[in-house]
Amino acid sequence: MTATAIAPSHKAPATDADRTLLEIRGLEKRFSLSGDFLEQLKFKGGRLVREQKFVHAINGIDLDIRRGEALCVVGESGCGKSTVARIVMGLIHPSGGEIHYDGTRIDDLSTKSLMPYRRRMQMIFQNPYASLNPRMTIQQTLEEPIRLHHPDWNRQQVADKVAEVMHSVGVAPDWGKRYGHEFSGGQRQRIAIARALAVDPEFIVADEPISALDVSIQAQVLNLLMDAQQQRNLTYLFITHDLAVVEHFGTRVAVMYLGRVCEVAPTATLFATPRHPYTRALLSAIPRLEDDRPQHIRLKGEVPTPVNLPSGCVFHARCPHANARCREEVPTLIAHDGGGRVACHAIEEGRLV
Template sequence: MTDAPDTPAPEAPEPAPPAATGPLVSVRGLTRQFRLPSHFLALKKPKLQALGGVDLEIDRGEAFCVVGESGCGKTTLGRIVMGLLGPSSGEIHFGGTRIDRLSESQRRPYRARMQMVFQNPYASLNPRRSVGQTLAEPVRALIPGSRAEEVRDRVIDVMETTGCAPDWADRLPHEFSGGQRQRIAIARALVTHPEFVVADEPVSALDVSIQAQILNLLADLREARGLTYLFITHDLGVVRHFGSRVAVMYAGRVMELATTAEIFARPRHPYTQLLLSSIPKLEGGSFSKERPASEPPDITRAQAGCPFAPRCPIAGERCRREVPKLVAAGAARCACHAVEEGRVAA
């Protein structure tokens, strides 16, 4: 691992300290559209509505899980919060400061406080950089003025914390297994001492036995470092043992929001019930509602009403013409006309 020169770089302005109260991360009315390929003479360019108005608040120290099937907008949400994608509309607040309108230079100090662990450990590491170089780079880039010994101390500390052996520092990513690579990716995310970590399907590409190790590591780091997670997954088994609160997403919208215990004990939205009924059970049995024989919605086409209505066994006429809002339903919040009207117990 090569050392950076000792000459201090000019210091960047420090971000405002986090607010003492209120959520750490707040998302309001977030939407995102992507243009789709089309004929250059087409008068109306098709768009994909990845997010259709998402409102979330993530409190300090919690493991906030976002769950849903592939294509529901989970990863898009995480990337927008991290600033890797821009929103089409809406607001993102971090520590009480709106950050979605900041320029890259203004946002740079926040990047040290917000880090991301990506899904594929085989693609998220630079194959030409050693582990030591990979871990040192965020410190040099995001904490200007860091001296060589400070960078080295941070790298050593984070490797010890995440269970990376000292001799890994001089090795290349191809020399490691998937679980070891994900430990390195987690170490890279933590080397700047962030407050907030977006973990995008961090264990989906790993063997089951390795998944447990990585999840335990993330849970231990949350306790030891006071981390706040936005944990993106499609695996409800992972959510049950890791999450403190859960947002269930479908077709770019939040269908239900509740604590993990509440979601599993009393799911209200028909889509949440459908997801939970798909979990394999050794003792057999599932929720009483039958699975609708239909395909996920085509989010490239504008659709009136609830996006889940075509697959919902209890959808009414109102469901097909009016988009439900996320409203209080007992101890949870639910976007369902049937719950609001009392056709499903709240």
């Protein structure tokens, strides 16, 4: 795979604040399970009461994404990774918290005010079989976002841009006359990537873009994404559950568990010296050939339901290092000397190193 090249600069070094493109602060998302108002009314003990149940998908997330990096968000199914991606892109609204893009808060903007950011931010979806309109040719699919964001362009300018972006992802020009169902999954995902790149974005959210593809095709799509990052200076929020992909693709990694961020660290640091007990268990499950690899860590118990969240640290029921404080107090992300941050009372108190 190709490595991301960083052009030399003679300017003063940028601070983290200067480099930050996206800021997520206190992000929360609850999905109601109670239906409408009338369905929430119940008779209990001879009284009419209102009952509401929620799925607590996201529970107070803080993340920064820096310009030019690929931040990978990992965790098991149901931890809230894809929900974060959709909230960032404005596809669903948060229940709490704020999202700032390039210094401007965007989660509370109207549809009209959000339009300039729609061009700068694009998304690649997980399922290439569902993300392409079956009624549109590939040419129409690629022209649509260009015409939307560049209404002043003439037909030739649009056609030239489509041809350029098709070439950049290895799509043959004659594909434009065909429909999505005529292509394989890998070919469709190339088309979906071309659609995202058609408006020259600077930030791309990729929600498990290779999980629906054959293993033989996954490396090709990953290489394509890495080449696009190098050539276009893209910033990625990359959602995945494949830790092998993270190790090759990610600049930094955020590990999620039950709607919270457990640990954030540079990729090399996280894989070499994971700090959080959940991160250690997660990485120990990666199949490796080395004889000196750590033993697989078997977690006890089951993942708690996001409907009734446990108190304190959401991981305490499965953690061998949990104490009374872990069961009562929610840990916050604290910086460590490896350049990352971890949310763990045991590490903070020195009980776990």
